[in-house]
Amino acid sequence: MKYFLDTADIKAIARLYELYPISGVTTNPTIISNENRDYLEILRDIRNVIGDESMLHVQTLSTNAETMIKEAEFLKEVIGGNLYIKIPVIPEGIKAIKILKSKGMKITATAIFTPQQALMAAVAGAHYVAPYVNRIDNISCDGFNVVKEIVLLLNNYNLDTKVLAASFKNVQQIHNVALVGGHSITANPDLIDDLLKHPLTDWSVDKFIHDWEKIYGDKKMIMYNLHKK
Ligand code: G3P
Numbered sequence: 132m133k134y135f136l137d138t139a140d141i142k143a144i145a146r147l148y149e150l151y152p153i154s155g156v157t158t159n160p161t162i163i164s165n166e167n168r169d170y171l172e173i174l175r176d177i178r179n180v181i182g183d184e185s186m187l188h189v190q191t192l193s194t195n196a197e198t199m200i201k202e203a204e205f206l207k208e209v210i211g212g213n214l215y216i217k218i219p220v221i222p223e224g225i226k227a228i229k230i231l232k233s234k235g236m237k238i239t240a241t242a243i244f245t246p247q248q249a250l251m252a253a254v255a256g257a258h259y260v261a262p263y264v265n266r267i268d269n270i271s272c273d274g275f276n277v278v279k280e281i282v283l284l285l286n287n288y289n290l291d292t293k294v295l296a297a298s299f300k301n302v303q304q305i306h307n308v309a310l311v312g313g314h315s316i317t318a319n320p321d322l323i324d325d326l327l328k329h330p331l332t333d334w335s336v337d338k339f340i341h342d343w344e345k346i347y348g349d350k351k352m353i354m355y356n357l358h359k360k
Contacts, residue, residue: 133315143320155186157317183212190217199227220248232256246280253292263298275307
């Protein structure tokens with residue numbers, strides 16, 4: 132499993148990169164515009180925080196292949212590093228994916244709602260395909276099953292493309308995707324934090340400290356070891 136942060140909040144990105152094994156950051160035009168400041172500054176700030184090796188997924192805005200390619204080349208030039216260009220799976224997007232692939236660019240096909248969209252994007256050359264799990268659930272379909280079928284199709288056709296499942300609102304959706312072999316997920320920082328939360332874990336940690344302090348007072352374990360030497 133690879134974990135990505137679906138945010139452009141620099142403080143949150145820095146905090147979670149320090150804590151967790153995060154492989155990259157994903158953005159889209161909505162996420163960028165939520166920050167309400169210069170978009171290139173935002174992308175450069177993210178790159179500075181995560182470093183050149185870490186994956187940064189940035190989406191194009193236009194709806195024709197020619198301009199998508201120009202946007203991708205511009206982003207590669209001004210942001211650089213391990214950059215993935217996100218392209219929506221409209222027909223012009225598939226055309227752009229084929230051309231960008233031939234130019235050696237890394238591509239994430241996005242705005243995926245059906246397994247056949249993912250398969251077409253993968254055959255066209257996308258490195259990642261991003262199904263929108265919660266948005267699928269919200270139209271009374273089954274986001275988890277869409278991911279399951281995408282994984283099956285990628286395996287059936289021996290494609291190297293990986294799933295980067297997106298649009299999550301709860302831990303159970305992420306868990307379901309992991310159970311069917313979704314290769315990676317992207318979620319907002321709060322939801323990534325939620326993956327670790329359990330009241331009994333906190334209760335157990337508190338109890339360990341309480342039991343220790345009953346015998347050793349405020350002597351911490353490291354002080355105890357030093358004392359013994
Ligand atoms: O990148 C796609 C993802 O951000 C969509 O998530 O929560 O807006 O459905 P959401």
